[in-house]
Every structure is written in structure tokens, then in C-alpha cells.
Amino acid sequence: MGVLKGKTALVTGGSRGIGRAVAERLARDGARVAVHYGSNEAAAEETVGAILAGGGEAFAIGQELGVPGDAEALWKAFDAHADGLDILVNNAGIGTSAPFSSIGEEEYERIFAVNTKAPFFLAQLGAERLRDGGRIVNVSTGLSHAAVMPELIAYAMSKSALDTFTRYLSKVLGPRGITVNAVAPGIVDTDVNAGWLRGNEEAWAGAAAMSALGKVGEPSDIADVVAFLASHDGRWVTGQWIDATGGSLA
Template identity: 85%
Template structure:
């Protein structure tokens, strides 16, 4: 029960894509800080339940909610599922996203639309419908990418564009909700060791070393590196930071 005495005691958080990778790291950290965490998943219910179990094992509270993003009515359906478990929210973390795309020359309209639907449109309407549920003094954290500020991987042009739009949304939403004491920020990871990246990142020692070389700190990032930044923004200590794009790439940008 120690976690319930943390900085977020009495708060409720929703983490989209909270079943795996960076999202799981964020969900577990907010749970350790005392928040009751809604762990959203798109399709992998088992992974979400594992995350919930991990949070509970650490003394926290959590529940899983499933909803595919990028489809009509996704935001309304997700919030309806949330409402069945909680009355209001204090922290919304828009983490769910599609992390791959085809190069510019071969991107088809369907893929372009899908990337924007999941990475940009869903967070927009989750925030819009969530605003009425978000308590004054609450927090919204959008998970962006270092690629929106540096053209380091041209093959991910479309993906970077979706996050660039999310960055602009972050700045404007901070102005819209600021009068209620709600902060809105974007956190931008670099290369993180998750199962999404495992196929290429762990393909060889050379691949791992090459990824580590991007960071000024000389290592590959871990989910906890990003989760700790989000936890700061979600806490009372982060109250005077809003409308910002936080570089959490480990010094990977030129």
C-alpha cells in the first residue's frame, strides 16, 4: 500500500497504449506514485492485464480498458469504457501510436490516413472529450518523438509528420485549458528498447551499438527513462511547465 501514499495519491490516470513498451513503463510509474491507472490497450488484452497485475503487485490500483484507435467513434467508446470504472480523470497520457511507416515514395493513402487517425486524430478527440472529465489542475501529456524536430530518419517521414501535428496541438491546447490550471506538454523519446523496436534493435551487436551511438549518453533508452519525465510533469512539481516539447532523447538530436 506504500505506493498509495505517493505524489499522485487520490488521482486517476489514463494511459493509452499502456499495455506494452513506453506506455507500460509510464503506467507502472504513475501507479507507484499513487495514481489509480486505467491501462488502455488496442488489441492485446493479456498484456494489459499483465501491466495491471504488475501495478497491483507494487501496491497500486489499476484496471484495463480495450478500444481500437483510428476508427470512427474511438474516443467516445474509450471514454465510455473508462467511465464504467472511474468518475473523472486527473492525468491523461496520449501514448498509443503506430511507430512505422513506408518511405515517402511508396506511402499509400490508406497508410497515411491510418497513421494520422491513430497518432494525431485520436489524441485530439480523446483530449476534447476528456476535457469535461479532466479535473481542474489536471495534466495532459502527449508522447511525441525526437523525429519531429530533426530529420534523422527520412524513411519515417509520415510518422514524424503525425507527431509534428501533435506537437502543435500541445502548444495550442495548453492555451485553451490553461485557465483551469491544466498543463499540457509533449514528451519526445528517442530510440527506446521496446518489443516494437526489438526486431531491428536486437538484430545484431552492430545494430545495438549504432542505436546507442545516437545518444550523447552512449546507450539505448529504456521505458523508465521516458516514464520518469512524464511522472514529473504529472506531479505537483510540474505545475509551472506547460505548452512545452520536452526532449527525452538522451541527447540524440543534432
């Protein structure tokens, strides 16, 4: 603990899954962490409690994403607790979508509102608060680089746009020493995947077989990559899409 001492981080969707693992890891490294949640306040408070119990610092802020004014409202809540930012992790997202043949306009627009539009404006308003030398990490997906699950076409498209945003934003904020990167998980054992993955031996074996390492990813596997990019050690990496799929695309 200590490499992020004195730093303040915001992790969107930080109450569960990958977001919780990221929040807890950044806190262990010394950062004061804002744990954002969209609707599950109890889960966010549980995450904050776990961080505090481990000797870290954290606070919860709630704001639904994908609605008008979401970024402004989220930052207003953040400003009530902190006077600046060093690390922004855009993790919150909608993880599933209907297939091409049946997805409707409302669901399509919702996916892009949460996965693409929200990170854009969170970063835009967050840049005013982000100190020079700061970090932005966007959580993408391996599906933006490989069409292995064509039924998730809209989701993959929304994350592909996020990847492009990452590259361009690195040029915009680079003169301030701020790095911007995207981390792309593969199949990870989270609540989002629980319905089809947990308790189904065939599904679990199939998911594990996709990885060159022969296992299903864990939230901590992704959190550790994010932590590297957020640290001083990641200072010379920017504008990159980091494959954190466990070799699923190899």
C-alpha cells in the same frame, strides 16, 4: 509512493513498452491507472496484475484507436470504472511507416488517425472529465524536430501535428490550471524496435552512438519524465516539447 495519491490517470497504449512503464510509474506514485489497450488484452491484464502486485490500483480498458467513434467508446469504457480524471497520457501510436516512395493513402491516413486524430478527440472529450489542475502528456518523438530517419516521414509528420496540438491546447486549458506537454523519446528498447534492434550488435551500437549518453533508451527513462510532468513539481511547465532523446539531437 504517494505524490499522486487520490489521482486517476489514463494511459493509452499502456499495456506494453513506454506506455506500460508510464502506467507502472504513475501507479507507484499513488495514482489509480486506467491501462488502455488496442488489441492485446492479455498484455494489458499482465500490466494491471503487475501494478496490483506492487500495491497499486489499476484497471484495463480496451478500444481500437484510429476508427470512427474511438474516443467516445474509450471514454464510455473508462466511465464504467471511474468518475473523473486527473492525468491523461496520450501514448498509443503507430511507430513505423513505409517510406515516401511507397506509402499508400490508406497507411498514411491510418497513421494520422491513430497518432494525431485520436489524441485530439480523446483530449476533447477527456476535458469534460479532467479536473481543474489536471495534466495532459502527449508522447511525441525526436523525429519531429530532426530529419534523421527520412524513411519515417509520415510518422514524423503525424507527431509534428501532435506537437502543434500540444502548444495550442495548453492555451485552451491553461485557464483551468491544466498543463499540456509533449515528451519526445529517441530510440527506446521496446517491442516496436525489437525486430531491427535487439540481437543486432551493429544496430544496437549505432543506436547507442546517436545518444550523447552513449546508450539506448529504456522505457523507464521516458516514464520518469512523464511522471515529473504529471506531478505537482511539473505545475509550471506547459505548452512544451520536452527532448527525452538522451541528447540524440544535441
